[in-house]
Amino acid sequence: MKKTVPLIITFLAGLYMIVAYFVPHPAVANSAQQMQGWEIIIVAFTLVLGIGNLVQVHYGKVRGRRPGWFHSAALLACLAVMAAIGTVWGVAEGTVYYWLYDNVMAPLSAAMFSLLAFFIASAAYRAFRARNKEATLLLLAAVVIMIGRVPLGPWLWAKLPWVGGHWPHALDQLTQWVMDVPNTAGQRGIKIGAALGAVSMALRMLLGIERSYLTTGGGS
Amino acid sequence: MKGFFVGMMRIDRRWIFLAMALVVAGSLLSDIAFPRLEISPDVRRAYDLIDGLPSGSTVLFSWDYDPGSQPELYPLSAAMLRHALRRDLRIVMMGHWVTGVPLIEKQIAEVVRREFPDKRYGSDYVNLGYKSGQNVLVITMAKSIRDAFPADYYQTPLDSLPLMARCRTLRDARAVVSFSAGDPGLIMWIQFAWQRFHIPVTGGCTAVSAPEFSAYLQSGQLHGLMGGMRGAAEYETLVGVRGSASVGMTAQSLAHALIVVFILIGNVAYFAAGRGKEER
Amino acid sequence: MAVFGIWLGALLTLCIYSFLYRDNPLYKFAEHVYVGISAGYFVAAEVHNVLLPNLIAPLRSDFGHRFYLLVPGLLGVMVFFAFSRRLNWLLRYPLSFVVGMGAGLTVTAMLSADVMAQVQATALPLNSVNNVLLAGGVLATLVYFFFSAEHKGAVGGVAAAGVWYLMIAFGAAFGYTVMARISLLIGRMQFLLGDWLHLLR
């Protein structure tokens, strides 16, 4: 009951998804689509787990007046306000919820995302070293793409003595070649290998060979 | 000397952050531009399609992206919109993404009303807004735009808009232009507007998704394409405007150059300090 | 309200950027606001976009035909037993359903898009240098991923070639990603300098 039934559920749900891939008949296709809808519903319920955990951790901090409790209080307040006004008054455009999304969440998200430009610079400075042949290749490919794909590249190239005049498009062509040939080959190799690994992992789960997700003690 | 390079390698990365911020902000505020921007054939084709339409003909613009792709696709749609308005084309606007509709409004406010104050809503351009349905919507529009959109975005009945009196079905549009961040977007327009009704389709996409369109470009199903901010900058060059993409491209170029310089300095320091000394 | 919104957005952006200098109370505050707001955002979004339209509304309006929606509803409620000490094993039922669905969909999706399609695309006639380099690269990269053979001798040589291809692919991905990320920073800077401070024309 505690382990066997979940194993059977996993097996049947997975098998049905595989079968549905091959059967276009509505009798199968529609029910498979329904089941994917169920998954969305179940996942929506699991949010309760997460919110419960978040409240537990931060309420504990606020009650114990532990260091940083003020920040935890702000977190809880934001959570409560956003969840409440969104649930009660809706999430459409023009609501307070939407305004908060637009003016608080979206800028925060964009700002966090744009931090990457800075981190890319620091990673370039400290980590992209021509330590060995392999690292040198990575570096060269990166530099070619970075320079070749912005106006600066062709501009500089044209200024180069001799080559710039004789092969005006060489940089563009080189950029394109790196993208089309070695890059495509490397990506494909990773994709095929990783996909076979994923398929093997998925089959192991369906067959109950890999069952670490059902490992809680006590029960069989 | 060695000590200097070891010090260089341990430089506080906050200086690097500062340099990046200064380069990007500086190039946005300044007027530096790189004179030579290679115009790719795909962008040229998109430009030629719009440029070749007789003035007064109708084109359909579809904003198929959400705010997430705005930095890339907004300048791109602005560039093409400007071109079409200058050429005196009549523009029917719509979108397949519900979250993208405010972006049409934004573009009307920032491009049409500000730069073309004499263009009249209803006779020069119309905003139909969003409708669900994707490919079914396109087919319905091919039968009758009124069946798909009984009223425009502002709930004005289509019959009271002079432009829509002349543009009754999708087939009255001479071209479809889609700014696409995914599906539904360009591919759907190619499959339905071009494959079924032979209305030329062009538009723009994000830089990351540009490679997946190469097959459509080669086969001629797609009449040119602008990829990302670079594509927009090329288009701006063709139109002869220095818009946000061109300005952004300078910032982009200099930021890339800065990163290359960082890689170079990092490597010089690494080799000069004796390889391997930096290991923690 | 719009101006206030821009100021709020700008100040929060600066709070996040202050992290680049070092961890500080402003960043800490923005971080906690962000986590709280986003978690709350998902609560309301799931209620309005999933639970109401996909579960509650169909059950209320057409229970006779949609009664089977009680199954996901029940599985969903089982999630709550995670908080119980004695019955927390009930969580495994919805969990195993979700895992099974994911695994099943992975098998066909990966096999078609990432194995078959890629294998098909690599079946190229050897009539150009590029085709030879491309096909050879795919094969060498695959050899690198062999786990049952040590990377020695001939296998080692081919695997080493595979690593070169991997490195070029990584370099290209790096270059391309740099481009996209810098665009984002430019977008943020245009917001700060233009929309907020009105320094851009």
Place this chain on the structure above:
Amino acid sequence: MFNPRNIARWLAVLAACANLSQAAKVIPPPPAEPAVPAPVSRFTAADVPNDGGGAVRLSWAPSPFDSAALRFAAPDDPARAVKAYRLFRSMGRSGEYSQLIEVGPGTTEFPDEGLANGTAYHYRIQAVGAAGGLSPVLEASAVPRASWFNGERTNMVAALVLVAGILLLFIVRARSGVAMSIRKIAGLAAVDEAIGRATEMGRPILYLPSGGLSAVSDIQTLASLVILGRVAAKTAEYETKLLVPCSDPLVMALAREIVKASCMEAARPDAFRPENIRYLTNEQFAFTAGVDGMMLRERPAANFFIGTFYAEALILAETGYATGAIQIAGTAMITQLPFFVAACDYTLIGEEIYAASAYLSKEPVLLGSIKGQDWAKAAAIAVIVAGIALETLALRFPQLHAFAAQWLLPK
């Protein structure tokens, strides 16, 4: 040919003649028949095969007066050029036909969708001339049906049987005691080192089972959780604090179960601290901001980033570097791999994350499946080589082209 319209016209002419004597001057000329385009040919309707039914595909060869057609024969009168094709549909043979759609010239097919299975549908097509003249009508009919097997996916059945068969074969062989070994994977060999270092320094370990966008149904997340189980067993043994921030509640629940089980396995049930396995938020960058904060405040000595990562990868890895932690990363996301390779000490690339559970546990059955995976790869290589050979031969013998180009392509 019998045409009611012609009769009407003759009648009109006759009537006009009859009236001649009375008012010859005011007689209007007979209404001229608008110039009629030539009809289409080979009009067919057929059930769309390999689908869920409800669709009929109409196709036709264009009228010779269709200027977009390949064999365009310019008509004597430009008004007879084709402006459009009109399609009509009726449910029964005798039923009323209603217009389905009007498609532009150059179009030679139209899929009619949303039909009922098992019902006969009748179609008519008519070419419309530039001046509005209508060509004679052609008819066709079809019955849409649903298929029980998508014949276009036969190649996928073969691939699935092949891959699954190889895997099962090796799993069975491993069960029966055939010893198997796999090569060293540098990133995984370093796991012990990382845990050891954290223990020495008395600082915690941070383990991310995925980045900011994850779900339990994501196979990379599952692979990562399996690795988490092995890491947790070691940290329990050394009594090192293990922090696991999650961006999905179900992943958190699962991570708790797995860590708890590992602590039991290591006979240290007291080492299980549920409060260290936390949910932050589903939002990608809010999660990233939260984990960054954790790294700076809790100062983990070792960071593990294994699973599906998107843009947050570099933010996390660079922040981790700044705190001086030893970092082990792993993902199959190609765009993020260069950043992990650059910013972390060890990186598991692609497939290596799926081999990790077998590598760390040394369980024979899992090792068997890794061996099977290798043979599946060998099969992929063999198919690629065969495909290349066929395509190269197809330069001389074009009929061979079909295998690699058509049959292998998934649909």
